[in-house]
Amino acid sequence: MEASGIETGASTIRTGLPSFSRAFNMLVASEAAAGADNSFKNEEDDFFIPSYLENSTYVQKLQEAHKAKVQARDTTRNSTNGFSHGFSHGSTTSFNQHPLPPGSHRGMSHTVIERPPASEVDDDLAPLPARWNKEDQMPGIEVQSNGLDVKHIGPKNQNDRDHEACGIRADHYMPPQCGIYYFEVHILSTKRDDATISIGFSTKIAGLSRPVGWEPESWGYHGDDGRCFTGQNIGRHFGPSYNANDVVGCGVNFKENHAFFTKNGVKIGTAFHDVARGKLYPTISLKKPGDYIRANFGQTPFVYNIDDQMREERDRVHKAIQATDGSTLLAGLSETDLIQNLVLQFLQHDGYVETARAFAEDMVQQKNALNFDSNTEYTCVGLRDDEDANNRQRIRRAILEGDVDRALKYTNAYYPQVLQENEHVYFRLRCRKFIELVRKAAQLNMRNEPNGNKHANNQTMDVDLNGSENTSWETDGSDNATELAELEHSMLEYGQKLQEEYANDPRVEVSRALNEIWALVAYQNPLKEPQVSHLLDRNGRVTVAEELNSAILLSLGKSSRAALETIYAQSSVLLDDLRQDGGEGAFASVSDVLDGIPQPYQN
Structure with a gap:
């Protein structure tokens, strides 16, 4: 199983930028760059991509937004430092030593960002959960410095003793646009044969003074009895109990609107159906002193092979797309003819005159080669000398x-x-x-x-x-x-x-x-x-x-965009709409189609 958490990058400010050109070229080039470096890290930031979300369009947008923020901060840092590093080594190269014209200056050092700055990046992009939120917890538990380990340290006063459990939520909710979100909890320590630990998710409305699953708008799987609870303290039998050294995973499939759990790499099954829509946060609750857990939000490999489950969901959506009948898209044209005409119009639109003419001639040759009617002969479409x-x-x-x-x-x-x-x-x-x-x-x-x-x-x-x-x-x-x-x-x-x-x-x-x-x-x-x-x-x-x-x-009174570009843009917008609530759009993208195009052989 491939590593789920990918921490990339360099300790310097030199982060790569996706190349920025026309719509198609930008997409292909940026994803090629992303493929070479799936995450990155510098002295102030950690950014990771869980392996099962590497192909997620939503997470790719998160990565671009994060890069923009890092680069904007580095730009400010460079502006403060000036260009000292450009002259500090006694360079003998005239590129730096050439005298500037009178009244000129060497400007401000800015990291090149051919995209909107951080302040203009889509604010609707919710980050992935990355650590436990110290500001959203009950007293009696302690979050360790890594933000992932939580330990029950016992009540500090009488009020704390009245709590039935001490819960904590993650720093961010699980974005439905991912399609599936999954995290795991490793039980590091608990009272033997009596793991009073609960794992699940909740909204901000749910209280944290009782085990997760007992409060309204919370869903939990409890370790002591293997029962699952949703919004009340009367649960139902679900799976095995869990104890110290076990790893319990929790996942939400937003497309199917259900939640499932795993134990030690094996899927137990679906625990909750018809999970309410809303901002759902990974949540755990500890009950007794000594309870000690460690979360994994994707920074390191998961025990359960969530990658295959995500791949299966994507395959199902892709098969449904491929099964769509395209013969009726435009009356009088087959799907092949329509695609060829779109390509031809694209070439003409962008001024590739010779290429368009050669492509049109090739189209005619193919049709004549497949034509078995000797009385019919196709001729080259009239490409006027524009x-x-x-x-x-x-x-x-x-x-x-x-x-x-x-x-x-x-x-x-x-x-x-x-x-x-x-x-x-x-x-x-x-x-x-x-x-x-x-x-x-x-x-x-x-x-x-x-x-x-x-x-x-x-x-x-x-x-x-x-x-x-x-x-x-x-x-x-x-x-x-x-x-x-x-x-x-x-x-x-x-x-x-x-x-x-x-x-x-x-x-x-x-x-x-x-x-x-x-x-x-x-x-x-x-x-x-x-x-x-x-x-x-x-x-x-x-x-x-x-x-x-x-x-x-x-x-000239013509469209500034070719029909093929319009189709691409409209498809991207539609997929964005479809992925907002975790629908089929979360498991498909235009880039998936582009990635499936065979590449020409290169020596």
């Missing part, structure tokens, strides 16, 4: 090749009103040009390093499918040094001009973007710095190209 599509393709290619000036030239020539009417897109293009200047300078800088070589790492030497870096590496050291000095001077002058042009802009997003990109010059080589290297990733080009393409389409 000049706007050709123009958009030229603009897109220029951006993807890192040539922002050429993209601006084409845009002003073909669609002069677009940049005037979409100032935010123009600003993004200007920022991207500065990034490309920094990127090229950093690559030349790496070339000049003693151990530099022509085949630097993938981050440095990546080449777009639609173009190249337009960087010639076949030069001697003196030529490189001269070119680097000139490039850095141009870069700093352009950055200063950009800062001055938007210095009085009141928009927060503008100042944030300027601080982020200007922070690049603080580092000896930003391509090697995890804090900022993601800003130099070529996926950023795709983001800008898509924004400009959408603005052009809107100016």
Whole structure:
């Protein structure tokens, strides 16, 4: 069984960012990054993902929100510390030593966040339970420093002696959006053959002075007699009793609306049906001094194989989805024809003219190959030579090749009103040009390093499918040094001009973007710095190209989004709605479909 708790990461602030481009690319890239690092940790934060929730869309959102908060805090820390680390080692690299133009500054150091800051992250995301809540307990028990161990230490006064038990709830409720939530309790110590310990869950309304399950809006499984209770002290026989060294698990299936328990890795069965909707907190109660338990909310592997149970639920939902008849989605088109038309429209919409034409021809060849009627022959669908599509393709290619000036030239020539009417897109293009200047300078800088070589790492030497870096590496050291000095001077002058042009802009997003990109010059080589290297990733080009393409389409009276993107967006929203109460949407996501697509073989 794989480890359930995954504690990742580094002790520094250098946490990875998912790449950020168009809808599909963002999804695939971010999940690939998440797969490589399922949790992370720094000096102030612990974040874990229980193994059975690794594929949960809800938990992936929690992870992104947590990253945003960590990065926002690190941004504040960097702002306080300034750029001291960028100059502290007597670097001989001109990237840091180049004099700044008069009146300029090296800006503020900001961790690159191409997403809303922590304050703007969805506040409806409830964290997973992670520890016992010292503020929600009865006197007489003590929570240990790890937040997971609870020990009954006995009453301190007469009032405490009147309590029938001492209960405590977890710090957060079990999010229904997970579909299934599960935790375990290890009985470390109790009176032999008389375990007066109760394990279950409750709402905030339930009292904690009696065993869990006896109070209204509480559900519990008791160790002394193996009975289960729900809202009253008259229970029913359920399973075996449990004692010291036993591990008891409690799970809630929000889709089926029932709760189950396990003992020592074996599922006992369903204890409660028709569990009330609401905020349900993991809860335990101890009755006698010496009772001692340890909770596991997913930080470490579970004894019970909850991963398989979750996988079975997901498989059931996926089979139901696959069984859906798609032949009636659009009259006159089979499911295959519909999908092919969606792909073709997507290619045309995004300006992939040659690819769209080749795809259309391939569609015709396939149909003719499967056509047994000699009197019928399919011909290529009429892909008219759309000049706007050709123009958009030229603009897109220029951006993807890192040539922002050429993209601006084409845009002003073909669609002069677009940049005037979409100032935010123009600003993004200007920022991207500065990034490309920094990127090229950093690559030349790496070339000049003693151990530099022509085949630097993938981050440095990546080449777009639609173009190249337009960087010639076949030069001697003196030529490189001269070119680097000139490039850095141009870069700093352009950055200063950009800062001055938007210095009085009141928009927060503008100042944030300027601080982020200007922070690049603080580092000896930003391509090697995890804090900022993601800003130099070529996926950023795709983001800008898509924004400009959408603005052009809107100016032409067309939709800014392809039909395939609309379907994707609508499906995601519908699944979000379906998972709110733990329904089928908690066990499915659009990414599941994408993950099931066979990947092309790569040597």
